Amino acid sequence: MNLPQTFQEKMKNLLQEEYDAFIRSYEEEKNQGLRINTLKISIDEFLQMNPFTTEKIPWVKEGYFYPGNERPGKHPYHEAGLYYIQEPSAMAVGEFVDPKPGEIILDLCAAPGGKTTHLASKMDGEGLLVSNEIHPQRAKILSQNVERMGIKNAIVTNETPERLAARFRGFFDRILVDAPCSGEGMFRKDEEARLHWSPENVALCASRQDGILDHAQSMLKPGGRLVYSTCTFSPEENEGTISRFLEKYPNFEIEQVEVYEGFNHGRAGWVENAAPNIERTIRIWPHRVKGEGHYIAVLKKNDGEEPPRFKYAKQKLDPKMLKAYQQFAGETLNISPSGYFIAFNDQLYVLPKEVPSLEKLKVLRPGLHLGTFKKNRFEPSHALALALSKEEAKNVMDLSAGSDEIIAYLKGEVLQANGSKGWHLITVDGYSIGWGKLAGNMMKNHYPKGLRWMGNK
Incomplete structure (x- = not known):
């Protein structure tokens, strides 16, 4: 793999005796993962009908590895929102946010939606999830993924952190800042990240992260949890960003959290003026676990102003x-x-x-x-x-995942059917996937045109 020379030199200086193992990880195949959507199906139910070759991801109970030669993104169960395809290390972030049903949660930099949909599944439809993305096109993708996973209690916004902070001071129980970063941790799977990397971009990202955290902290309730994450190895954007933040906001502290086997800790020696307990932050390395690079810091807000009346x-x-x-x-x-x-x-x-x-x-x-x-x-x-679940609809037409009928439905074709006139919930092996409207013995297809399968998908 063609890695930037300056990046290699930087990592060799940081990792020293671990560097050779780190570089060898780039010659290995990237790891693929899917996370079962427990808003629609239980883990046991999915495993009973699982059409893929899967292996448990140890750090998330709903997560499973699958081999690169299988295509769960091209399966009817994907269109029904039974799972979300997500990079395995990225699944750890939702575990550390750990939202509870009934809480008010903010995912500030949420597109394309992997972490948002994970948080939503943990909330079990109770409470409020605000998922924000500043870039309009990415916000649309986020909204589509919220829809596909059947999430009822989410609001998707397309705002700047500054404008949200002006509206929601002290409003949220937990906030996730999955910050825009230089993407070093994704080099194995993302050629664009490798091509756009430079030391100057690392510095620019670190500065941007400082500004995002400034606004995020003001939206958190006293006693609340702020989780900061990146998919980069850069100390400037990881330990450095958190150390600068804690120097500016001493009412926050790094929480001690249990980490999973193979995860590593933050490095105080990699930045100047490292914050107290910076080693409590978490690093995920591709040569230590079956996943890409990630950094996670779990912060607690000890005190602050009481929020205004909303x-x-x-x-x-x-x-x-x-x-x-x-x-x-x-x-x-x-x-x-x-x-x-x-x-x-x-x-x-x-x-x-x-x-x-x-x-x-x-x-x-x-x-x-x-x-x-x-x-x-x-x-x-x-x-x-x-x-909806099948029990919540009066008329249901169930199709098998292996049938020609489900493929025809996903392509937008009219189906032959019998039953009551009017709207029918179309399901695949018992799980909702769209609408049809029956007139006579013809089920008119209401699967959205923009989502329809083309050719031999």
């Missing part, structure tokens, strides 16, 4: 729209999502309870998208289908 969102929509939805729900569902209903133009959403006002923020997904109000009738969204 203005909360209120239900806001045309009564005709709500009536149309309620008619649809009565005909189609055995349950009805609860919370605050809100309309964005002709789109209907249900927000988690206790959501703060979202006015004047760039919001891509304000909670669970229920559907669209069209000419006094209601058409359900793909997001609603993916958030």
